[in-house]
Amino acid sequence: MKKLGVLGPRGTHSEAAANYLQKISEEKFELVICSEIFEILHKVEKGILDSGFVPVENSLEGSINITLDTLARSKTLIINRELVWRIHNHLMAKEGTKLSEVTKIFSHAQPISQCRRYLHKNFPDAEFIITPSTARAAEIVANSEENFAAICSERAGELNGLKILAEEIQDNKFNSTRFFEICRCGENYDENNISGDKISLVCMVDGSQAGSLYSVLEEFATRKINMTHIESRPARLELGEYIFFFDLETNVDKKLLLESISAVREKSIWLKNLGSFPIINLLNHSANSQS
């Protein structure tokens, strides 16, 4: 059976979303719990895993840098599928803990940022400890004798015997995360495949030239190709040098789309096609109402 790497321990938002993917997929696969996003992608690259399921963007906190940076730098990794998942963050603690007595709050850095306003208002004096995952935060709180709390999903809390102290504490109820299933491109990988719902590109343009990004966007805009996302990341060289990620909708004339990609490649220092892939959007799906 194929192996899909996912960020653990059990109870993370990633694992909940991957469980759903497992249920709906025709080809069966086994979930392999890993402790870091970088580890997952590294193991996919090396062939130790067949694919990896990793977060790429949250609606409140933005992009997951390690996912974008690793995708951009890898020669072999491509996107196979996208899944959009609703995120529910709760403040959870051991039975008997009172909200007013919480001194330390544990969670992954992303949920802490997603709940920034709530935490600043309700816990101005608490200490915040960043953990590698929300499920790890729940474990730590469960194993402590002190008045600690975790920000995590209901499932992560329940797996560790925690109860909800405060429900849905994120700054905006429309909190959702995009996940990518990432795999190696095989020998038969077709760079011109645009059969998915979207295509994702990353390229480096010459930042020293005024209007170079504009000139790249021109290739999409003049062909009426809709860009659903643009993201700049440091090229990891000097300050002021960037690479750009573009997500494009593929529901246009295929010839025009391929033409625009060729034109952008010409205008770039380098360009990588990260793949064309289907999207599974669960924002209004009952399977994702409790996670």
Place this chain on the structure above:
Amino acid sequence: MKKLGVLGPRGTHSEAAANYLQKISEEKFELVICSEIFEILHKVEKGILDSGFVPVENSLEGSINITLDTLARSKTLIINRELVWRIHNHLMAKEGTKLSEVTKIFSHAQPISQCRRYLHKNFPDAEFIITPSTARAAEIVANSEENFAAICSERAGELNGLKILAEEIQDNKFNSTRFFEICRCGENYDENNISGDKISLVCMVDGSQAGSLYSVLEEFATRKINMTHIESRPARLELGEYIFFFDLETNVDKKLLLESISAVREKSIWLKNLGSFPIINLLNHSANSQS
């Protein structure tokens, strides 16, 4: 004396850069050590501090989300100055600690990401603990009896009696951070002031329209205005809705620059002028060779 808020405790990269700013500034001010970026900006908004000195972008890890998000949402905060500072990250520990025996590494999330490759290669099994600042990491290591290490500046380590275990461990030697000095815009704030080296804008465009970002960039490109940075951040509404930050060089015809800003304002749902400000670039400056 005016009060400038800066991320503490003593020994952070922020404090070192703010110390330099203090030395070269004509108007004298007192440094007020704060524990979070959000706290600094909040106190400037409320008038408790006269200004705040906060990181906005690192050359390896990209933007500091909390700084951008707070600037975008505030009605009164503007940028007064920019300072570009070289970052030196070392692995530091108590005298006698051996590199091979280190079990836990403490630091702020940004330096951990900046040293991602080094850490992955040399400490595949170590535990990483995220602290609110690099200086706090040094304090924790200094107060522990175990084989812990901190990623911090030489000064933060020395203030806490730590020694260097491994020098300059960041993934790229060109590691630098841009800082903003941020203040409240007074009653006499002139939106048309473009006398600084750069001007910074943030706006929301209608993401549902194909080519809306392109149409905004057109206003700059056709007037040969150089954009040194573009950054998208979630609008914190639904997935796929973004705000955009633009940094523009002001060394062009002032009339054309003001014209382009008006035109972009017309095309945006909203636009905020974050200020026009001078830049102090210390990348090749001896004062910044050891921090």
